[in-house]
Amino acid sequence: MLFSHHRFWILLSLLGCLCVAVALAVFALVFGNLNQDEGWYLYAAQCVHERIWPYRDFFFTQGPVMPVVYGLLADIWSPLGVVGGRSLTLFFGFMGAVVTALLAYRMAGKERGPAAAVIAFALLACNLYHVYFTTIPKTYGLAFFLIMTGYACLTFAMQEGACRKALVGALMGGFLLALAAGTRVSMVLLLAVTGCAFLATWRKTGWTFLWFGIGGSIGLALVYGPPLVVAHDNFIFAQTFHTSRGGHDLMFMAGSVSRSIRFYLPVFALAGALVSLRVFWPNRDSESPSVLIAWPWVWVCSSLAVFLFQLMSPYPYDDYQVPVMGLLAAATAVWTAQAVPRQVLGPACFALCVFTWLSAFGSPLLQEWMVVGQDRFWVIKKETTDLQRLQQAARVVRAAAKDDAYVLTQDIYLAVEAGKKVPRGFEMGPFSYFPSLTDEEAKRHHVLNKARLLAVLQQAPAQVAALSGYTFAIRSPIMDEVPAEDQKAFHAALIEHYDPLERIACFGQNNTPLQLYIRRTAQTACESRSGSCGCRP
Numbered sequence: 001m002l003f004s005h006h007r008f009w010i011l012l013s014l015l016g017c018l019c020v021a022v023a024l025a026v027f028a029l030v031f032g033n034l035n036q037d038e039g040w041y042l043y044a045a046q047c048v049h050e051r052i053w054p055y056r057d058f059f060f061t062q063g064p065v066m067p068v069v070y071g072l073l074a075d076i077w078s079p080l081g082v083v084g085g086r087s088l089t090l091f092f093g094f095m096g097a098v099v100t101a102l103l104a105y106r107m108a109g110k111e112r113g114p115a116a117a118v119i120a121f122a123l124l125a126c127n128l129y130h131v132y133f134t135t136i137p138k139t140y141g142l143a144f145f146l147i148m149t150g151y152a153c154l155t156f157a158m159q160e161g162a163c164r165k166a167l168v169g170a171l172m173g174g175f176l177l178a179l180a181a182g183t184r185v186s187m188v189l190l191l192a193v194t195g196c197a198f199l200a201t202w203r204k205t206g207w208t209f210l211w212f213g214i215g216g217s218i219g220l221a222l223v224y225g226p227p228l229v230v231a232h233d234n235f236i237f238a239q240t241f242h243t244s245r246g247g248h249d250l251m252f253m254a255g256s257v258s259r260s261i262r263f264y265l266p267v268f269a270l271a272g273a274l275v276s277l278r279v280f281w282p283n284r285d286s287e288s289p290s291v292l293i294a295w296p297w298v299w300v301c302s303s304l305a306v307f308l309f310q311l312m313s314p315y316p317y318d319d320y321q322v323p324v325m326g327l328l329a330a331a332t333a334v335w336t337a338q339a340v341p342r343q344v345l346g347p348a349c350f351a352l353c354v355f356t357w358l359s360a361f362g363s364p365l366l367q368e369w370m371v372v373g374q375d376r377f378w379v380i381k382k383e384t385t386d387l388q389r390l391q392q393a394a395r396v397v398r399a400a401a402k403d404d405a406y407v408l409t410q411d412i413y414l415a416v417e418a419g420k421k422v423p424r425g426f427e428m429g430p431f432s433y434f435p436s437l438t439d440e441e442a443k444r445h446h447v448l449n450k451a452r453l454l455a456v457l458q459q460a461p462a463q464v465a466a467l468s469g470y471t472f473a474i475r476s477p478i479m480d481e482v483p484a485e486d487q488k489a490f491h492a493a494l495i496e497h498y499d500p501l502e503r504i505a506c507f508g509q510n511n512t513p514l515q516l517y518i519r520r521t522a523q524t525a526c527e528s529r530s531g532s533c534g535c536r537p
Contacts, residue, residue: 009346013118013353020357021125025094028132029086031369034386034508036470038137039412040429042085045070046078046416047427054238055231058427059446061241065146065182065223066139081417082390085137093134096145097125100326103152104333107296112337115349120333123270124326126356128363129263133322143183143323147190150176151299151327154194157208170198170208171215178219184323185239186310191216193302197295237445241431244477245314253311259318260307263363264325266356271332277339296331303327315479372511382506389507393514394418396502397464400518406462408494410471411508423461425452430470434477435486447476450486457490460497463519467494469512 044060047053048071054060060067070077070088077084101117108116124130134141153176156169174191181188195216198209227235261268303324310320340348372380384392394417397407407420412429415422425448426432434447442449448456453472472490475482498517507514 006342006346007114009350010114010118013122013346013350016350016357017118017122017126017353020360021094021097021121021131024126024128024131024360025090025135028128028135029083029090030387031385032086032132032136032365033369034082034390034413035136035138036411036413036429036509038082038085039414039416040427040431041066041137041139042070042082042416043412043422043427045074045085047071049074049078053230055227055234057446058424059234059238059432061238061428061431062139063182063185063223064227065179066142069142070137081394081419082137082413083387085416086135089137089141090135092145093131093141094125096134096141096148096326097121099145099148099152100124100330103148103155104330104337106152106155107330107334108337111342112345115340115345116333116337118349119336119352120330122353122356123264123267123329123333126353126360127264127266128360128365130322130325132365133319138319139184140319140322143180143187144326146176146180146183147187147323148326148330150174150180150190151194151330154212155295157198157205157212166205166208167211170211174212174215174217175219176215178216178223180323181220182223186306186320187323188220189305189309190302190324191220193305194298197298197301201294234445241477242313245479248312248314252315256311256316256318256320260321263318264328266352266359267325267329267332269355270336270352271328274332274335274339296334299327299331372506386508389504390414390417393466393504393507393516396504396516397466400501400516401463404463407464407466408456408460408462409466409468411466411468411514413508414466414514420462423456425456430474431476431479433472433475433482435475435482453490454493457493458496460519464501465494465498465517465519466514467491467517468508468514469510470508 040060041062044054044058044067047058048067052058054064054067070085073088077088080087098121101121104120105113105117107113134144150173153169154173157166157173173194177187177190177194181191195209195213198205198212202209224235306324307321310316313320336352337345337349369385370382372382374380390413393414397414397418397420401407401418401420405421406423407415407418408426409415409422410426410429410432412422412427425442425446427446432447433449433453434442434445435450437445437447437449439449439451442452472487473482474480494517497520499520501516501518504514504516506512
């Protein structure tokens with residue numbers, strides 16, 4: 001019968017996954033909450049587009065690959081502002097899920113490959129958390145795409161003998177993983193673990209490990225060579241940003257692991273089921289090629305190495321793990337396709353896909369994006385999306401600033417959306433303030449200390465200023481709150497030159513108020529000091 005046919009269930013699963021994936025992508029693009037990081041990543045890309053380089057010309061805490069790639073494509077996404085940046089990131093994230101499916105297909109073999117590919121795609125593209133963090137312009141979407149494409153190339157190197165295809169695959173795989181490490185520095189561990197795997201299997205794979213090392217070395221040299229030569233001190237200063245926040249907290253680590261399991265529940269639930277199945281019902285029947293069969297373990301070990309390394313950061317955000325979750329999803333999909341009996345593989349694949357769809361529908365992000373918070377018993381709904389509030393504020397800024405190219409703000413996504421620049425030293429938004437640095441150190445590293453920030457505010461370098469709850473609030477690198485007296489001093493310095501223009505409630509990340517100011521004219525400045533002094537316009 002048709003409904004018992006293996007291909008019918010696989011096709012039905014694939015069509016359902018595509019529909020759900022598109023719906024989740026559009027929903028994340030339009031309704032996903034704003035994140036402060038979106039602004040300074042996109043602003044860095046715009047700087048690169050104008051030949052203003054990270055480390056040498058401005059402070060930037062990640063590897064240089066993302067601003068370079070997005071800078072090269074700025075003419076495509078930049079006219080659309082943050083939506084354009086999200087759309088480009090969404091493209092990389094979606095293509096990463098597609099490549100993950102192809103990787104699972106190749107590893108599982110022709111007979112079970114279609115089921116493995118659909119399961120791998122469902123575990124990622126039908127996971128709202130994964131879709132969201134590979135949609136907003138952070139490093140995750142591009143790094144995810146580079147990682148999975150690199151491991152897809154490496155499948156050609158994971159075969160017996162050192163044929164030309166294997167050598168090219170190893171070379172390209174190493175190069176792409178190096179680019180991923182140039183997007184997020186922690187991804188360099190993927191090169192180390194995978195290189196060790198090649199060395200362990202060199203009797204079968206030949207000298208492909210050497211070509212893998214050459215590809216990785218070339219990639220790392222191209223990515224990190226220029227910053228180390230041109231701006232060595234600034235590069236080192238930027239890369240120590242995330243390690244300077246203090247010690248480790250076991251509670252934060254446990255919370256990060258807990259949230260990762262919750263948001264990737266289908267992956268971890270399926271992995272747990274496979275472990276139980278292996279323990280209580282061993283199944284050694286496998287149709288995968290003999291040399292390829294062990295390589296899903298390489299994916300797992302590589303992702304766990306990155307996972308544990310990032311878990312050791314002073315505050316391990318769970319979204320740090322997003323780029324490597326594709327490796328766990330691919331391995332889980334391959335092993336699932338191998339473990340399920342062939343006669344029920346199609347229906348089992350559909351059931352697993354339905355599980356991922358239900359998990360996406362049950363994601364806590366759905367409510368988070370729809371409400372501002374709760375006032376005792378009453379839920380406070382959002383009147384507009386975060387993007388609409390951002391676009392509203394950007395329209396006010398453009399109208400008030402007119403021909404002025406600058407806006408004075410630490411909410412960098414507002415500058416990106418309004419098509420404006422920020423003063424030098426503000427490129428990293430709220431993370432640009434380093435009060436412990438001397439004037440000379442702050443100037444050399446292109447950041448702000450108290451004296452430099454006060455100088456900018458007193459010079460009033462923009463027609464419009466915009467202050468949210470994040471403005472003047474964070475001390476880097478320890479990321480604690482700026483003392484109240486310093487915040488008052490910064491605000492007083494600003495209002496010497498600016499008058500209130502408009503207030504927008506529930507703006508940006510975590511829905512803080514946004515107060516817009518307009519620079520005071522000579523006449524209004526005189527009137528504010530002495531009432532009416534007879535000054536002429």
